[in-house]
Amino acid sequence: xxxxxxxxxxxxxxxxxxxxxxxxxxxxxxxxxxxxxxxxxxxxxxxxxxxxxxxxxxxxxxxxxxxxxxxxxxxxxxxxxxxxxxxxxxxxxxxxxxxxxxxxxxxxxxxxxxxxxxxxxxxxxxxxxxxxxxxxxxxxxxxxxxxxxxxxxxxxxxxxxxxxxxxxxxxxxxxxxxxxxxxxxxxxxxxxxxxxxxxxxxxxxxxxxxxxxxxxxxxxxxxxxxxxxxxxxxxxxxxxxxxxxxxxxxxxxxxxxxxxxxxxxxxxx
Amino acid sequence: xxxxxxxxxxxxxxxxxxxxxxxxxxxxxxxxxxxxxxxxxxxxxxxxxxxxxxxxxxxxxxxxxxxxxxxxxxxxxxxxxxxxxxxxxxxxxxxxxxxxxxxxxxxxxxxxxxxxxxxxxxxxxxxxxxxxxxxxxxxxxxxxxxxxxxxxxxxxxxxxxxxxxxxxxxxxxxxxxxxxxxxxxxxxxxxxxxxxxxxxxxxxxxxxxxxxxxxxxxxxxxxxxxx
Numbered sequence: 001x002x003x004x005x006x007x008x009x010x011x012x013x014x015x016x017x018x019x020x021x022x023x024x025x026x027x028x029x030x031x032x033x034x035x036x037x038x039x040x041x042x043x044x045x046x047x048x049x050x051x052x053x054x055x056x057x058x059x060x061x062x063x064x065x066x067x068x069x070x071x072x073x074x075x076x077x078x079x080x081x082x083x084x085x086x087x088x089x090x091x092x093x094x095x096x097x098x099x100x101x102x103x104x105x106x107x108x109x110x111x112x113x114x115x116x117x118x119x120x121x122x123x124x125x126x127x128x129x130x131x132x133x134x135x136x137x138x139x140x141x142x143x144x145x146x147x148x149x150x151x152x153x154x155x156x157x158x159x160x161x162x163x164x165x166x167x168x169x170x171x172x173x174x175x176x177x178x179x180x181x182x183x184x185x186x187x188x189x190x191x192x193x194x195x196x197x198x199x200x201x202x203x204x205x206x207x208x209x210x211x212x213x214x215x216x217x218x219x220x221x222x223x224x225x226x227x228x229x230x231x232x233x234x235x236x237x238x239x240x241x242x243x244x245x246x247x248x249x250x251x252x253x254x255x256x257x258x259x260x261x262x263x264x265x266x267x268x269x
Numbered sequence: 270x271x272x273x274x275x276x277x278x279x280x281x282x283x284x285x286x287x288x289x290x291x292x293x294x295x296x297x298x299x300x301x302x303x304x305x306x307x308x309x310x311x312x313x314x315x316x317x318x319x320x321x322x323x324x325x326x327x328x329x330x331x332x333x334x335x336x337x338x339x340x341x342x343x344x345x346x347x348x349x350x351x352x353x354x355x356x357x358x359x360x361x362x363x364x365x366x367x368x369x370x371x372x373x374x375x376x377x378x379x380x381x382x383x384x385x386x387x388x389x390x391x392x393x394x395x396x397x398x399x400x401x402x403x404x405x406x407x408x409x410x411x412x413x414x415x416x417x418x419x420x421x422x423x424x425x426x427x428x429x430x431x432x433x434x435x436x437x438x439x440x441x442x443x444x445x446x447x448x449x450x451x452x453x454x455x456x457x458x459x460x461x462x463x464x465x466x467x468x469x470x471x472x473x474x475x476x477x478x479x480x481x482x483x484x485x486x487x488x489x490x491x492x493x494x495x496x
Contacts, residue, residue: 075454129475150436152453156454191331195328195332197334197335197336197354237362
């Protein structure tokens, strides 16, 4: 299994998108190579970074099928799939994007399933928290001590969209929009928090739990379902996949009690 | 918003290209004429950003500029705000990643100044600085112009570094290339043409200008030696 490192996420997304834009004119050379390749190619939303590698490894151990994961924002990967990127399975961070791809004929409609319900959280660094002597909360972002906060680009990433609608719902967005900095995906927001360039940011609970395990010091509060609904995350098999059997068994594995239990323990509802 | 992304990109690129054109003179002079081993290392360092993946460079700059790092904290105190996610941060990042594009052509032009010309100038009593300003620089004007144009064009087109260091803030750090990317990926958008057209125009304009500079020709050294 090959997993792209964090640092390559956005670049991979771009490269894939560009590659996908350039490649469809070519004859089926790459496709033929893939037909013999047993590796399952998964395009996954960046909120899954802390959990999917483990699940993929467990699946490979059980089935013998290697899994290769490409990370990106849901919107980036949807574009790549529209341009026939060689993926077998798409794990999105929302339901709307796979549903649309299903309607447009890029994903098999019958394969669409909700595999996880994501939780939006606000993460605040320990430094900012001790300066204000408060618990993490959206109102905390108004403090002058928090100069910037990160969220994923609301146009590309469902978690960014959820963060935006939560701030709008609380009437905070007009006051806070000047402080917002955008990452192309959740992974980039996690970067800003890890390097300390932004003292606060909106993440998935899965990413926030991963961050807490690393060097970043901070605390987070769940905003789903009170401020933003749970993010129903759907997956679907790419219609042009040459590896439908493996994609289907990975889908089945993700829906199994074992995998669902693991997801619940690692930041999904 | 396109207005601000356009103006932002123009301002950033003009500033970057002009500052770099000025910096390129001493830097290229040192690389070409100092002749020491240090200048080979210097040239490799200056050219590093040509090879480094932009997102990696952006990450390194974020780490260096982070208000939690000593240099970042110092800069934040001087500027009154942390460097990342601001126009100043974007400008500094642009200066770093466009550096090889601006210095390379100037160094190349310096190298093409014929040694007999330099020797003649020296024999006629010119000190190193006089020779540099009165002989080398005037002979290298096309190279300097090329460096300015490449610095400008490369800053317009940069994506990975501005994405990392800038934070994609509308009106502040969202450049045309970021806007084009957003518009292309947003599924409900009208496509990225608003941003793509100016990008195409800039690229074409830069290449056209490069060709014009090349055709205008280099003033030939023998004219000077003959005089």
